[in-house]
Amino acid sequence: MPFSPVHLAELNLLLQFPSTSTQEGIKVHASQAAPETVRAAASLFSKGLISQEDGGYLTPMGCEAVELTQKLQAMLASD
Numbered sequence: 754m755p756f757s758p759v760h761l762a763e764l765n766l767l768l769q770f771p772s773t774s775t776q777e778g779i780k781v782h783a784s785q786a787a788p789e790t791v792r793a794a795a796s797l798f799s800k801g802l803i804s805q806e807d808g809g810y811l812t813p814m815g816c817e818a819v820e821l822t823q824k825l826q827a828m829l830a831s832d
Contacts, residue, residue, distance in 0.1 A: 762793035767822045778810035
């Protein structure tokens with residue numbers, strides 16, 4: 754199954770979270786963010802990866818998802 758545009762938006766949003774601290778989060782402003790980013794945040798929240806529908810902090814499962822996303826990005830970026 755290929756990554757859908759929804760999956761790609763979720764992965765891109767996960768990469769915006771700071772991976773070095775669980776005390777830092779992000780805020781997705783619905784009035785300023787792209788619609789796919791707003792939908793991605795809501796989806797990640799419903800999956801239990803972030804603490805708020807509009808961003809917030811990573812949950813423990815979200816921290817793992819960010820780590821895996823970063824690893825995948827590094828693998829794909831290497832030439």
